[in-house]
Amino acid sequence: MNIFIRELRAHRKSLIIWSVAILLMVVSSMGKFSAYAQSGQSMNEIFSNIPKTIKAVLGMGNFDLTKASGFYGMFYLYILLMATIHATLLGANIISKEERDKTTEFLMVKPVSRFEIITAKLLAALFNIVVFNVVTLILSIAIVGKYANGEQITGEIAILMLGMFILQLVFLSIGTGIAAASRNPKAAPGAATVVLLVSFVLSSAISMSSKLDGLKYITPFKYFEAENLLDGGIQPVYVILSLVIIVVMVCVTYVFYKKRDLNV
Template identity: 40%
Template structure:
């Protein structure tokens, strides 16, 4: 419990920073939406953009003059930020012990390495849940002036659920990298690199039908905002695939961390 509480306190500053960034993003997005709200003429500007680019950004899947449509467009940015925050939290909970030269203190505690990982991962998980709840709460407050319909609230719930699953995937991946990489300095940057690669894979798979198979390798395609809006539910196949990735990454992280030599 002491490790868990210590980790929560240590990560509080990072959570506040990421929360500040997401709040700023939502405020900017809603300020831009004020120009689109109920104004079909604003959509004419999109006609000059290449169709492939519109598809890549999911801009043709929604009516951007509606709140649900605009939030559908913004979902990829919420997911991208959540993925980066989760990956950094996951990779740093272990690697920072070696970076800050405190790993020796952790080793002399009367607890196993598995318990150390569990406590630290649980603290990172709390951060992920808090980040989603903050995004959700700020969104609810920010859209009140537009008097959303019930369909928007249902769609927002789906988006937040999908955002949490994306976070859990990259939290598990970050945890694995933090436990596995001997060069602790590179675990965070490697995690961010993987996120960017999978993000661009999602764009390329949308722009070219021949690359559609890439959707199975990028979590950003598991929860397409357009499909969420039309189907009204998360895809069961991708939920199972997400669960498999999370379980494999977490299990591998425990196994590797219990076997590897730590740098004191």
């Protein structure tokens, strides 16, 4: 319990900063929606002239941009990217920070096993992810609701947040797995971020070319796209793939952390 509380305190400031960043992101995106709406121009016509490749990179999809939910769906990709970066860095740092900061002796003097240490750290990371997701959900419903003009947006935002939560867990586990397996604790966050960015770029490439569609199963960013979530909900096959990644990477975390020589 002491380790769990210590980790919560250690990452409290980071969680607040990321939550504020999400607030600014949602406020900014819906501010743009309001500006376009007040201009009297048809947003669907404006964005229809943008090339398909640019739309794919920007995550625009085929949303009805005259609705608040559609405009929010377009910006969902950036919220998702922020959430997964936070999860990846959290996973990598929460495992490697004792070695990085030369405070490993704090753990070693505790009458607890490495299994208990990892479990406490993972629970603390999970708590941070849940709080981050709930904060994003509440902020999104509150802010988007002001521009919805009677449109029911709660259910749509909730399904988007559920998809985001699963993806957060995927990249959290990838971050912990890489950190546990890495011999250089300082390099773990960077390596985990590279994996995330490669996955993101691959997802954009798949959206730009139908020839690459078969690769969608290897990049988690294709599992929970806003357009698919709003049209057909969460697909079981992607949930299963996500669970496989999470279970494998959590096992990697336990196995490698138990075997490694911790640098004091």
